[in-house]
Amino acid sequence: MDIRTEKAFLGKARHNLKNPVNAILGYSEMLIEDCEDEGLDHLISDINKLHQAGDEILKSIEELFNDRALSDPDRSIISIAKDMEIALRTPLNSIIGYSELLLDESENINIDNFVSDINKITESGRLLEKELSTIIEFDSDDIGGIRKQKLNQGNLSMVQDVMDSIEPIEKSDKKPNVVGNVLAVDDNKNNTDLLKKRLTKHGHNVITANNGNEALIQLMSSKDDIDVILLDIVMPEMNGYEVLKFIKNDKRFYELPVIMISSMDDTDSIYRCIEIGADDYITKPFEKSILDARITSCIEKKHLRDKEKSLLLELEKERDKSENLLLNILPQDIAQRLKSGETDIASKHENVSVLFADIINFTPQTKDLSPSKVVHILNDIFSAFDDLARKFNIEKIKTIGDSYFAVGGLHTDESEGAVNIMELAKEMINAIHYINKNTAEMELHIRIGVHTGPAVAGVIGKNKFAYDLWGATINMANRLETTCPSGGGIHISESTKVILKDKYKYQLCTNTEIKGIGKVNTYLVV
Incomplete structure (x- = not known):
């Protein structure tokens, strides 16, 4: 199996394992909130242990099912999965055990969906075991043979998405190249120079700025309408948050797509930008293809909005003509x-x-x-x-x-x-x-x-x-x-x-x- 295919399988396995973990974390968080609202503090400790066990499993998935693991020639997806099985035993036992204890107390708990939420956590734990078994049992040595098999049954069901993801994209499936005017803002001149070279190669017209004030000056003085802004957060004079707030509070620019590009990968920073109105958030270092796809998507949306505005303006003009014509005929x-x-x-x-x-x-x-x-x-x-x-x-x-x-x-x-x-x-x-x-x-x-x-x-x-x-x-x-x-x-x-x-x-x-x-x-x- 070539490295590209192995990475695709590893990504799919990581995805399948994370799904039940997300359910464990999500339902336990909601149960904690419900208990706090109802004053059932004595239950919070046990539910917290469910959440901690889910966190532990998620960390193990991130550490073990990592692309770097495949750099070791003695490692394979199956060996990684076996290591994961060992790492899973203790937190999974905690999830099953504490879920049973909480269900024993459920008769005295007046919270809607308490029993069903605990059962969903238990089911997610069982599903996690099943997914791991599927990965361990899966024989990925003969890719040619795999392609000929029915991929919608048994432990081959996870293969279909991977096969699709590694198939070359046909020319007919490729989107036409969408280009536009890009404003790239970063306090590091090397970063803006690199972005300009990369994006200019793709046909974009790129304007650069190295701080927030300069970005706003470029935005308001540019002869060409900006289609998308690539915006760093940490900058002197005026940081990215302040620039983003200005753009989203100004009627001239509030619909302009903004993609945040920052080395800050903490949840609070991402949440704050999206809440203010950012259209996307990409962490550095970024994959060039992912950035290209997101820029293209934002420019397409901007062009569609511009077309919509133009059509609405034409419609309004035609409506005014119709109104005037009607008033020429009638009082x-x-x-x-x-x-x-x-x-x-x-x-x-x-x-x-x-x-x-x-x-x-x-x-x-x-x-x-x-x-x-x-x-x-x-x-x-x-x-x-x-x-x-x-x-x-x-x-x-x-x-x-x-x-x-x-x-x-x-x-x-x-x-x-x-x-x-x-x-x-x-x-x-x-x-x-x-x-x-x-x-x-x-x-x-x-x-x-x-x-x-x-x-x-x-x-x-x-x-x-x-x-x-x-x-x-x-x-x-x-x-x-x-x-x-x-x-x-x-x-x-x-x-x-x-x-x-x-x-x-x-x-x-x-x-x-x-x-x-x-x-x-x-x-x-x-």
Whole structure:
């Protein structure tokens, strides 16, 4: 068996033995905590002995199942396992013995899962014996023969993972090379120089810093976005903990992956870094391949987060476009109701002022013009009207051919709505005069009808919904526009004049014939 395969088997054996030991240590720690909470101090001494026995076994595994043990040509995995069997006897007997004593007292112990936890410790001890026997009985001399055997049964079950781990990685299985911008921080310049040489070979762009302050300056002044930081702990001026805290508390950098690289291998240091927000912790001296894999993983995550942010930003922009488009079609309150899920949206308004404006003789004048010229002239006119509608807080409903339909008073009282619609009407006439001066192709004049009264407003349609108004008020406003004198002007109803009072000057039009209504008094605003 070659040394690589032997190491793989040794690692797998070490893993299989540690699993039950981890269970012994974990369950005994929880039982100690439970006893402290319940004041059962007389049990803690015996449970502590279970924990100490587990610690002793774990130390033996680390000492005996060590890669260095294979450097002795007279040693093999089986001989190591036999030594382990001897080292295991005393602590394992302690685990079995003290577990039985604790179970004898279990009837008087009011702790949930006490019996089941003790039984799990006992079972883990038995499993440890079984795993060790499997290693001792395993014949690893003929690797070729092993490969041909079924690896999912008996004492060969541990072999499958090892066979997989020593198989060469196929080209198709290799990940594409992921590169990024790396900030390497260490107070030892030799270490940062070495990291830079290694990582640059892999295609990374590496920036170095030799203390905490310098690291933060590099981070904030770098032209390229940093993808991952390799951070030492013990440094002058500002140590790694302080740098890590700064990064994780700063909204600009808190998502930036940080890998701690330190010679400090105590649990407290590792725990403290992970608690502050480090993404990983590697102890020196490190395996080059492990560091490469962890850097790649962090950069991939960073790139995915950056892509997610970019997509969310695009999504937000598209949502804003959609929102603005909706507000161009619908009043704001109606748009909100539609977004909240309402389907039948309708409102009754008691006194709104409705305006219809039509360009006089527009259609006959277009017959000799190109379509693009017609659209260009209409766009100039209606764009000017839209700007004025916004200025006077008037809701544009729609355009119908060369006619413009708007309403005032939907969100204000009837008097303000009527005044606003009249101001809009007057400015529309001024706008048409200005556009007419700059349009050689046709004569542009406008007639406007305004009526005030009740109306129903709502959204109709499924695929192409539209906000519209219905009722006799709308018909009356339209009739006032069509009966406006041929020269144009602002033609209003009696009800509108009553609300406007003496704010404007009026010319009475007696017995105006309104289709569907008859003869009524109307007024021209002068």
